[in-house]
Amino acid sequence: MAVGGYTSAILCAKLGWPFWAALPCGALAAGLAGLIFGLPSLKIKGFYLIMATIAAQFIIIWFIIQLRSVTGGTDGLLVPKPTIGGLSLSSKMNYYYLVLVFAVLATITAHNIVRTRSGRAFIAIRDNDLAAEVMGVSLWRYKLQAFFIGCIYAGAAGSLLIHYVRFASIEQFPFWDSVWYLGMLIVGGMGSTAGAIFGVIALKLLDELVTVAGPILAAAVAPQAAASLALISHGLIIIVFLIFEPRGLYHRWETIRAYFRLWPFSHEAAE
Amino acid sequence: MAKNRWKSVATIFVLMVATVLLLSGAGAAKTLYVGGTQSLTGPFAEDSAAVLAAIEDYVAYVNDTKKLAPWRQETFPADIKLEVMWRDDELKPPKALSIYEELKSKGMLVARISGSPIALALKDRLWEDQMGATSMATGPYYLSPPQSCFTYYPIYTDSIAAIADWFKENWKKARKPRVAYLTADNAMGRSIEIPEMKAYLQKIGYEFVGIQYVPLVPTSPPTTQLTWLKQKGVDLALGVMINPGSQPTVKEMVRLGMGPNQPYKMTFGVPAPGHAAVFAEAMGTLGNGYVCAGSFRPMDDLATPGIKFCSDLQDKYRKGKRITHIMYEAGVLEAMIQVEALRLAMQKVPFEKLTPRDVLLHGFYQIKNLPTGDISSTPLTYGKGDIEGVDQVRIDQVQNGKSVKVGIYPLRHIYTKK
Numbered sequence: 001m002a003v004g005g006y007t008s009a010i011l012c013a014k015l016g017w018p019f020w021a022a023l024p025c026g027a028l029a030a031g032l033a034g035l036i037f038g039l040p041s042l043k044i045k046g047f048y049l050i051m052a053t054i055a056a057q058f059i060i061i062w063f064i065i066q067l068r069s070v071t072g073g074t075d076g077l078l079v080p081k082p083t084i085g086g087l088s089l090s091s092k093m094n095y096y097y098l099v100l101v102f103a104v105l106a107t108i109t110a111h112n113i114v115r116t117r118s119g120r121a122f123i124a125i126r127d128n129d130l131a132a133e134v135m136g137v138s139l140w141r142y143k144l145q146a147f148f149i150g151c152i153y154a155g156a157a158g159s160l161l162i163h164y165v166r167f168a169s170i171e172q173f174p175f176w177d178s179v180w181y182l183g184m185l186i187v188g189g190m191g192s193t194a195g196a197i198f199g200v201i202a203l204k205l206l207d208e209l210v211t212v213a214g215p216i217l218a219a220a221v222a223p224q225a226a227a228s229l230a231l232i233s234h235g236l237i238i239i240v241f242l243i244f245e246p247r248g249l250y251h252r253w254e255t256i257r258a259y260f261r262l263w264p265f266s267h268e269a270a271e
Numbered sequence: 272m273a274k275n276r277w278k279s280v281a282t283i284f285v286l287m288v289a290t291v292l293l294l295s296g297a298g299a300a301k302t303l304y305v306g307g308t309q310s311l312t313g314p315f316a317e318d319s320a321a322v323l324a325a326i327e328d329y330v331a332y333v334n335d336t337k338k339l340a341p342w343r344q345e346t347f348p349a350d351i352k353l354e355v356m357w358r359d360d361e362l363k364p365p366k367a368l369s370i371y372e373e374l375k376s377k378g379m380l381v382a383r384i385s386g387s388p389i390a391l392a393l394k395d396r397l398w399e400d401q402m403g404a405t406s407m408a409t410g411p412y413y414l415s416p417p418q419s420c421f422t423y424y425p426i427y428t429d430s431i432a433a434i435a436d437w438f439k440e441n442w443k444k445a446r447k448p449r450v451a452y453l454t455a456d457n458a459m460g461r462s463i464e465i466p467e468m469k470a471y472l473q474k475i476g477y478e479f480v481g482i483q484y485v486p487l488v489p490t491s492p493p494t495t496q497l498t499w500l501k502q503k504g505v506d507l508a509l510g511v512m513i514n515p516g517s518q519p520t521v522k523e524m525v526r527l528g529m530g531p532n533q534p535y536k537m538t539f540g541v542p543a544p545g546h547a548a549v550f551a552e553a554m555g556t557l558g559n560g561y562v563c564a565g566s567f568r569p570m571d572d573l574a575t576p577g578i579k580f581c582s583d584l585q586d587k588y589r590k591g592k593r594i595t596h597i598m599y600e601a602g603v604l605e606a607m608i609q610v611e612a613l614r615l616a617m618q619k620v621p622f623e624k625l626t627p628r629d630v631l632l633h634g635f636y637q638i639k640n641l642p643t644g645d646i647s648s649t650p651l652t653y654g655k656g657d658i659e660g661v662d663q664v665r666i667d668q669v670q671n672g673k674s675v676k677v678g679i680y681p682l683r684h685i686y687t688k689k
Contacts, residue, residue, distance in 0.1 A: 065461065074461035075412050076391045092372055165364050167395065171388035171458050172364055211359045211366075214312040218320045230312050230361060 002173040004030035004155025005162035019082035030155020038147025076169035189248025198249040307383030313362040325602025364392035387459040401628035403635035405605040410462040430542030430564035433664035433680040454510030456484035492523035531560035547667040547674035577644025
């Protein structure tokens with residue numbers, strides 16, 4: 001996200017590129033960065049891969065700080081108002097519709113990727129990489145492809161975030177956000193497009209709840225209680241899902257749907 | 272039948288009178304809003320909660336008495352009521368942006384900044400809207416134009432310069448003192464990493480050694496960083512930290528035998544977010560030698576008029592729920608500045624026509640020598656290109672578990688000139 005956000009910010013702020021041209025470039029730059037950091041995935045997997053990609057977070061932020069003349073370092077970078085064809089997107093509502101369009105397009109694309117040759121290869125590698133390789137699936141090619149596509153999504157999101165805030169700063173890409181994005185997948189359900197959407201909605205609603213409950217808790221108990229409420233509640237919900245519903249909200253949704261599809265004879269039908 | 276008719280007529284009459292009274296009442300109530308975005312969730316929650324409480328108390332005081340402070344003769348217009356408007360931004364810039372837009376649409380004429388991430392995201396938007404804002408954060412990013420965010424303690428780089436001045440003044444050895452940054456790993460901490468700061472340190476006779484970072488709220492003791500400082504023979508470590516960062520850092524320093532009163536002599540100094548009074552209360556004598564620049568006086572220093580005022584406000588409006596956090600003083604200052612800006616602006620522009628721009632130009636920019644009862648280092652003065660408020664930096668040091676004033680130094684105006 002930081003690579004995508006900063007790339008489009010630099011293109012707009014330093015080179016005067018229009019928003020619509022800078023955004024895909026930001027996504028592409030993030031995809032390329034993903035290729036680099038995806039290289040270890042060929043040799044390692046699971047926990048070790050997570051550790052390797054976490055390192056990317058710190059390396060990228062370090063580079064942003066060091067390249068002060070380009071990125072503004074810790075001072076950040078002011079980004080001009082986004083416009084498309086003379087239409088200013090500075091109002092919240094305009095920007096909401098733009099992001100909505102992107103979200104719909106991204107969802108449709110992700111949904112369709114699963115049906116392609118690459119998508120089937122991704123599923124095969126996820127389920128059992130050894131078996132997939134034996135079947136002739138190139139791990140090298142498809143793992144890197146997965147990193148590239150995933151990072152393009154992240155880059156576009158980072159670019160949209162930066163143009164909304166109209167300011168690029170390392171503060172907008174804290175390590176904890178990376179953890180919560182992973183938490184969204186755990187809560188929503190991994191391995192499905194709908195699961196990601198469920199996860200985002202669940203954790204964002206929790207976020208809003210914390211915003212309401214935090215000040216009340218601060219007044220009633222102590223300000224320190226509010227300080228950690230977001231961390232505790234997010235961590236707690238992830239633990240609860242890992243223990244009681246590791247397949248996430250999407251699986252729960254599918255179960256409910258199946259029940260009503262067969263209702264009122266679900267018991268007989270199941271038999 | 273006739274009785275019912277009369278009843279209906281009487282009811283309609285009463286309703287009409289009530290409506291007229293209600294409308295006229297609503298028209299008469301002239302309300303101005305103060306406050307703004309707060310970070311009531313996250314690392315600054317404790318600070319922000321104290322600030323918000325103080326803003327609420329100060330507003331209640333002005334509404335009740337129409338006075339601005341016990342030591343001031345000016346009064347607030349009698350027909351205007353102040354109201355506090357705030358939302359929790361969780362220290363997240365996108366959320367703060369939404370809050371700012373919401374409060375602006377509700378008629379807020381002043382704003383506030385709750386931390387460096389919010390400052391970086393909001394400051395240019397505030398300037399575009401010509402909206403003046405008080406700020407809990409005070410980094411050099413404010414000093415490059417545009418300027419509509421006003422601080423009440425010195426910019427971090429100026430605080431660091433004051434500590435360096437104080438330390439150099441007390442330096443007895445023949446060799447140059449060695450200085451390094453030991454600072455929080457975020458925009459606030461890294462804001463002192465500007466060439467002008469390093470150049471100033473070298474100009475006044477320091478040998479600059481390097482930089483080490485500590486997380487804003489460390490999850491493990493910064494042993495590696497401190498050992499590095501020890502190996503490099505550092506005499507003065509400077510950084511920007513909040514108390515949740517500086518306290519574990521100093522505990523680890525003591526464990527490693529580092530500090531002004533430890534076998535390895537090294538002084539550690541930070542600007543205001545690491546308030547010495549808060550630090551001393553939490554650390555006691557373990558924190559001896561810790562230096563803080565531009566901070567506020569301890570909350571029990573009742574000989575100071577401003578602190579006495581803070582105490583009186585709490586006696587009146589916060590019975591049984593007293594706030595001992597030093598940022599209560601910051602909240603009183605912020606409320607004072609916002610209310611003063613609104614008051615001054617109303618002397619030039621009538622209430623009905625007030626815009627954020629009027630409050631910025633005829634309010635904030637016109638604040639000169641605002642007496643704060645010694646809560647801030649000096650009375651506050653703002654203007655175009657002058658957003659720092661104070662012109663001197665007070666240095667406090669923890670001695671025998673108490674925060675003690677050890678000096679006051681002029682601002683050096685060290686920042687990146689763009």
